[in-house]
Amino acid sequence: MKKTLMVAALTGVCATAAHAQSSVTLYGLIDAGITYSNNQRVSATSGHSAWQATSGTVNGSRWGLRGAEDLGGGLKAIFTLENGFNIDNGNLGQKGRMFGRQAFVGLASDQYGAVTLGRQYDSVVDYLAPLSNTGTQYGGTIAAHPFDNDNLNNSVRFNNTVKYSSVNYAGFKFGGTYSFSNSTEFANNRAYSVGATYNYAGLNFAAAYLHANNNINNQQFNSATFSGAQAGDYTFGAARQSTFGGGVNYTFGPATAGFVYSQTQLGNAIGISPTQSGTANGINLHGNSVRFQNFEGNIRYALTPALSLAGAYTYTRANFGGGVNPNYNTVALQTDYALSKRTDVYLQGDWQHISSNSANIGPYLNGLTSASATQDQVAVTVGMRHRF
Template sequence: MKKTLMVAALTGVFATAAHAQSSVTLYGLIDAGITYTNNQNGHSAWQATSGTINGSRWGLRGAEDLGGGLKAIFTLENGFSIMNGTASQSGRMFGRQAFVGLASDQFGAVTLGRQYDSVVDYLAPLSNTGTQYGGTIAAHPYDNDNLNNSVRFNNTIKYSSVNYAGFKFGGTYSFSNSTDFANNRAYSFGGSYSWGGLNVAAGYLQLNNDVPNAPFTNANGPASTAAGAQTGEWTFLAGRQRTFGGGVNYTFGSATAGFVYTQTNLSGTANGGISAKQSGTTAGVGFNGDSARFQNFEGNIRYALTPALSLAGAYTYTRANFGGGVNPNYNTVALQSDYALSKRTDVYLQGDWQHISSNSDNIGPFLNGLSSASRTQDQVAVTVGMRHRF
């Protein structure tokens, strides 16, 4: 009898220890609001919107302690619309993120799966669109630099370093999963450094697609979708995309001010252009030569007026070259006030304005996340919403 009781007690102890060494967390964020737009395809609009600032999502995150400072980790994250319950990211079950890997307290982490690139990981948090202070609708025109992670990458191996006295770095490689190894692939690298109130970061992203006018539409490719090009995640119809940039933030007291510069160079754009999803037009926006370019200059500021109330704003000037003498310039302003009702729930008021000056009547302003572009030179959107985290 005594032996039986001892075995039962030891079994309970070991079960508790095993449970303490591994964990799985359910988490999520819901962003819902009402948005007024002055001009969408020639008409004003009132719309119930999901993810105006941060995309609504739920996910599972887990870790298992393997001993010696090593652990197994995984993340499965689904994106969805709170307004109709449908899945985002072309209907994928775990379209935002899906990866598994090993993490070391000493050497960093290596993960495999569908993941963000290094520009998103390191540079985006210094911009307005890459944070809770501007988000989706505040993206640079067409999200041309992917700071709002419009494109996520399949078949990706990623390395993320540990924090070396404020310095972190990493990189990704996304396989084509075809015999044509160098085609339909992507890679990136980046890093950041923090010291006191100073934070600087830089990143580089390249997408290779040597097949003309077929950007990552292979169902096995790194940025692919089986649903086809017009409904997919790709932003540009181009043979090659190179995006790079850098930024700096400085926090002083209750305020944080920053500047971010990015540039996206496209080649192999003959008969190419911007996807319908990103340009807000049925047929997309076309390029007029074999190359195109976007340059973004963003200044941003955030200020905590009280522990519960914050104010934020950003101005971005974008110079673009579509070829054939078409050189539109974009001025984008995003302003936000946010009030925290609790640690997990807040309400916000956000206004966004974009003005385009162009020598082409076929290009209109289009704030990211709206249904369609404006038929005038200006587009204004005002959103009242709430976010809840769990």
């Protein structure tokens, strides 16, 4: 019996040594709150205020597994599996996918960078979004540019993606993605992107470009089971989407101020996803002249190590085609208090006003149940986040 126990113990020690250079981490974030909003549309001409229990008002609730195995010579095998969910009802996010936020595996080199394959973020999300208010913990989901038209809030992930991410070259990093259509129609429902960022002293510059193709005639990209690059979590029903932008942030002491510009041009556009517009039938778009331009200024300030203030203003100039040219003014304000390194509470207020020729299209704050029945919409959220 003693010999058996000794052999078992030695076997465990050997197994531990063999896997000493490997690691798997369970991580996650839960964002839950209560949101008040006014003017939520109940008909074409009327709206009511609403109180809602909300999940992911700032950061989408998620849990994931992240792992690495040291292969020697500065080379590692890496993987990430990340699930999105609604904390209020336990439902899966991203159209019911088990690992809808991210799912990839690849190789990472200390000298040459990383190549990964799977469902992944594009370069706009990787490089430009961190300079914006919506792409950070200081504004997040509800502070997205109208309909998240530039994907800075990561509404769309891409399937079948090969991604390259460089190492840090004295503050300069770059990368790109290619997302396969997985079809004999090679160019249909594919996507590609490139981006770069540069840090020098307190300055951070970034630029990125994303292009996506879809066959809107067969509408297959509506389905989460479709094999293409976009499947079920699209923002626009359009044959082509090109998004590009650039930004700069400057950090001085406890404050960071920034500016981000982005533009999305659509070809053969027919509509905005109902899940993005918050209305039963979505919003109609008309042809090849559809365009969104976003001009965002943002600032955040750490009053103490635990208490921070943040705000952003975005002017969005849009053209839906057919003579419909709405302009959006969006303001997001947040105060956040850290109870610990892992838990914080926040108060966030968001306001959006639509003007110009809006053709009865109301404002829409991302993540709410419906658009506004008037030219203005306000939402106030009290929430908490816990990280693990």
